[in-house]
Amino acid sequence: MDTGNERRTDGVLGERRHLTDLAYRMLGSPAEAEDAVQEAYARWYAMPPARREAVASPGAWLTTVVSRVCLDVLGSARVRRERYVGEWLPEPLPDRAEWPGGGPAGSGDPADRITLDESVSMAFLVVLESMTPAERVVFVLHDVFRYPFPEIAVIVDRTAAACRQLASSGRRRIRAARAPQGGRAQQAGRAEQAGRAEQAAVVRSFRRAWEAGDIEALVGLLDPAATMVADGGGLVGAAVRPVEGGARIARYLVLMAEKAPGLTLLERTVNGLPGLVAQRDGVTATVAALDLVDGRITRIWAVRNPEKLGRWTASGGAAG
Structure with a gap:
């Protein structure tokens, strides 16, 4: 041998x-x-x-x-x-540990071989683009x-x-x-767990305010200069240009929820950080990654292109 x-x-x-x-x-x-x-x-x-x-x-x-x-x-x-x-x-990545069955598409999925750390956060990948x-x-x-x-x-x-x-x-x-x-790059050395805990708490409050259609609460959680970018790929409805300003984003989100009744919002890890997933009938419609500075949301990246959500739909259906 x-x-x-x-x-x-x-x-x-x-x-x-x-x-x-x-x-x-x-x-x-x-x-x-x-x-x-x-x-x-x-x-x-x-x-x-x-x-x-x-x-x-x-x-x-x-x-x-x-x-x-x-x-x-x-x-x-x-x-x-x-x-x-x-x-x-x-394309956003789920944390396979959050899904029943141990992974969005089984152990053979290439996403299972990607290490989720700060270098795959949506904020970092967008700058790489x-x-x-x-x-x-x-x-x-x-x-x-x-x-x-x-x-x-x-x-x-x-x-x-x-x-x-x-x-x-x-x-x-x-x-x-x-x-x-606000110098976020210089703050990167802060304890990672503290940062994740803070982000998870803000995401939970954001989810509850969005579910309640509470524009005032949403505005309070968003930075006044926040930006939201949506990716629909021309396949589903999405803002084709960034939505700028906390108040405008809050109104846009509430209006979107009103036009799409029956959405379920879930707190999920998106590219290694706390984020949100919107589902309807177990099918994922939106995956939102968020960036925070000083406890307020400064950027939202909402991926709606269904061609980029296959892993989330497969997992979400099991999790729903």
Whole structure:
């Protein structure tokens, strides 16, 4: 028995979680992330055995291929999203531990292999969407996964100095996005559990006020300069432009609830943080991720495109 080859094969297959984590942060879509990972494995197994044996680090080889595939996908995605109806948001991820059965679509779902941490929060992913493809790939590799610039330079076929500049540009975008939010980036070091507990409490109050149609209570929970972005993809009704201002958002939410009676609001983890899910007859209609500063909601990202809610509908139906 060739135990050396078996160990090498196990090691190659063991890279899948890391590669999926990497690709989701680069692409914002579990399906596209899985496609990128599958493409890397297809190229690996298409190589003659002798060439595979000559690869000193299969993990590094697979990371390089996945990153390059993501770079190509991001380039074409920018063109596709220019034709997208309304605002485009990343596909939201559920926490499989909250759903009966241990996962939204079973253990084979690529979303089950994505680690839910601060680098997959909707706030973070939305800023990543503002980066150029090269900025995003380099920033994710260096600032999220801590790859050194000389290694990244080989992956993206640029100089290490160019990669440093791309990562620096990415950081400026992050800072610019957070600057109006009262220095939230500087507050990131606060205890995570305290932050989650605060957000969960605000989300619960927000849910109750929304269910009651209490505009005054909603306004009190929203920052006066809050923004809500909805993604319907042209497939369902959704605001095609951001709704700005706490009072306007509160009125919009109450009006939306009046036009869609029978909605059930559930408190669920959305991309690792407390959020809300709206269902009708067990089918998920909206997944809302929220961002808080000083106990008030500053941003709401409402994903309504049914093509992005398949995992939530499958889970929600069981949970409803």
